[in-house]
Amino acid sequence: MTVTARTIISVRGLVKSYGTFTVLHGIDLDIAEGEVVCVIGPSGSGKSTLIRCINHLEAFSPESIITVDGIQVKPGAALAKVRAEVGMVFQSFNLFPHMTVLKNVMLAPMRVRGMAEAEAAQKARELLARVGIAEQADKYPGQLSGGQQQRVAIARALAMQPKVLLFDEPTSALDPEMVGEVLDVMRRLAGTGVTMVVVTHEMGFARQVADRVIFMDGGRLVEMGSPSTIFDTPREERTRSFLRAVLNH
Amino acid sequence: MNLVNTFFNAGVFLESLPQLLWGLVVTLEIGLVSIVAGLVGGLVLAVARLYSPALIRLFIRAYVDVFRSIPLLVLLIVVYYALPFVGIRLSPFFSAVTALSLVSAAYTAEIFRAGIEAIPHGQFEASAALGLSNRHTMVDVILPQAIRIVIPPLTNNCINVLKDTALASVVAMPDLLKQATQAQALAANPTPLIGAAAIYVLLLWPMVAVVSRLETHFSRGKR
Numbered sequence: 001m002t003v004t005a006r007t008i009i010s011v012r013g014l015v016k017s018y019g020t021f022t023v024l025h026g027i028d029l030d031i032a033e034g035e036v037v038c039v040i041g042p043s044g045s046g047k048s049t050l051i052r053c054i055n056h057l058e059a060f061s062p063e064s065i066i067t068v069d070g071i072q073v074k075p076g077a078a079l080a081k082v083r084a085e086v087g088m089v090f091q092s093f094n095l096f097p098h099m100t101v102l103k104n105v106m107l108a109p110m111r112v113r114g115m116a117e118a119e120a121a122q123k124a125r126e127l128l129a130r131v132g133i134a135e136q137a138d139k140y141p142g143q144l145s146g147g148q149q150q151r152v153a154i155a156r157a158l159a160m161q162p163k164v165l166l167f168d169e170p171t172s173a174l175d176p177e178m179v180g181e182v183l184d185v186m187r188r189l190a191g192t193g194v195t196m197v198v199v200t201h202e203m204g205f206a207r208q209v210a211d212r213v214i215f216m217d218g219g220r221l222v223e224m225g226s227p228s229t230i231f232d233t234p235r236e237e238r239t240r241s242f243l244r245a246v247l248n249h
Numbered sequence: 250m251n252l253v254n255t256f257f258n259a260g261v262f263l264e265s266l267p268q269l270l271w272g273l274v275v276t277l278e279i280g281l282v283s284i285v286a287g288l289v290g291g292l293v294l295a296v297a298r299l300y301s302p303a304l305i306r307l308f309i310r311a312y313v314d315v316f317r318s319i320p321l322l323v324l325l326i327v328v329y330y331a332l333p334f335v336g337i338r339l340s341p342f343f344s345a346v347t348a349l350s351l352v353s354a355a356y357t358a359e360i361f362r363a364g365i366e367a368i369p370h371g372q373f374e375a376s377a378a379l380g381l382s383n384r385h386t387m388v389d390v391i392l393p394q395a396i397r398i399v400i401p402p403l404t405n406n407c408i409n410v411l412k413d414t415a416l417a418s419v420v421a422m423p424d425l426l427k428q429a430t431q432a433q434a435l436a437a438n439p440t441p442l443i444g445a446a447a448i449y450v451l452l453l454w455p456m457v458a459v460v461s462r463l464e465t466h467f468s469r470g471k472r
């Protein structure tokens with residue numbers, strides 16, 4: 001990461017509550033273009049909520065300000081622009097089960113970008129080849145393994161040529177033998193200049209691929225820094241005890 | 250023998266058959282127009298209930314509840330006999346179609362709502378994350394999946410609408426039932442009524458059978 005890289009995601013004073021229960025207590029965070037950020041932390045610490053605020057899948061308090069590529073994230077016409085720039089990969093894939101794999105990948109470029117069908121199909125085949133499942137293009141999601149489905153989901157997100165990709169525990173729903181193939185695809189993506197924010201329990205992946213690791217607890221950013229700082233010399237006791245727990249089990 | 254001559258009198262039946270068939274045409278006209286209007290209205294209500302501001306949602310809910318509570322016969326009589334007092338005078342055909350469509354739209358809205366709600370939330374989220382508009386989310390993602398779920402109850406609703414067209418005879422609509430009662434009076438023999446009943450059954454039995462098959466088919470598809 002060069003220090004001159006410009007900020008693509010800016011989060012200022014992000015507060016999110018469900019009724020009287022506050023889930024995020026004023027988060028400040030800047031993410032640079034091309035940066036790969038891994039978010040770790042215990043269950044319920046607000047990791048998913050944080051990244052779901054970035055593309056406004058969750059509404060947040062109106063005083064909070066999030067911008068993506070200079071566009072403020074708020075309900076209204078600009079939100080469509082933000083979402084076109086920000087791809088998301090979910091823990092549970094969320095592929096469209098009534099469409100073939102190819103159509104899953106083609107849909108958004110055609111509907112949102114107005115791309116012609118032939119071009120969308122060609123782009124989709126290229127992307128499926130890139131994630132290593134070109135030969136599954138005409139199958140339905142239900143006929144694929146979990147690892148293959150998640151790779152389709154990544155291709156579907158990439159089809160919009162997003163500047164930012166959000167991942168919410170992309171390997172947590174997978175059988176152990178399929179985790180590697182998905183992480184491999186993500187590792188290759190990390191070198192391509194796309195900004196990635198990855199909520200993960202895969203500490204090995206975070207250490208190896210992240211430019212920066214963020215540790216969250218209780219709705220706050222407790223500590224962030226390079227992987228070696230966070231994993232080898234964490235300052236905060238909460239970070240240390242979390243890492244002890246996950247690395248030793 | 251006497252019984253056969255009374256209820257299944259071939260001569261009377263053949264005599265009244267053209268009249269019954271004209272009645273069937275009217276019944277089908279009322280039924281089909283009401284079914285289409287109810288489907289369109291119900292779909293609009295169901296989608297609006299998903300995306301409109303709270304006040305309109307409340308209004309739609311009230312509409313659905315009211316029109317599912319009111320007996321169709323009462324509604325039909327109100328439309329035909331009461332509305333003229335406020336200057337709204339509908340023909341028997343439009344009275345029947347209006348009453349049937351209003352009620353069918355309420356039931357259809359509930360069916361579509363249940364179908365849409367049965368689609369996992371992740372489908373909406375994935376669509377939103379891709380930047381799809383509400384319209385594309387519905388048309389490309391949600392409705393194609395919901396349609397599988399709603400086809401059996403929608404077919405059931407169509408059957409009910411077709412059956413309920415018989416109520417149109419109380420506002421002097423020459424539908425199948427009305428024609429049959431007139432033919433019966435003319436011939437002083439109930440055979441036309443039996444004929445009309447048989448025609449209703451012949452019309453609806455296939456649909457009933459289709460629904461049963463769809464229901465077993467879909468319930469087997471589920472785990």
Ligand SMILES: Nc1ncnc2c1ncn2[C@@H]1O[C@H](COP(=O)(O)OP(=O)(O)OP(=O)(O)O)[C@@H](O)[C@H]1O
Pocket residue numbers: 018023041042043044045046047048049050
């Ligand atoms: N719809 C909701 N209503 C009320 N509380 C919610 C809702 N969604 C999440 N929460 C609460 O918000 C907090 C943060 O949830 P979040 O899903 O962001 O945590 P997380 O860090 O992603 O956890 P996990 O590792 O289990 O996915 C939790 O305490 C959770 O119970």
Ligand SMILES: [Mg+2]
Pocket residue numbers: 047048049168169
């Ligand atoms: Mg989570």
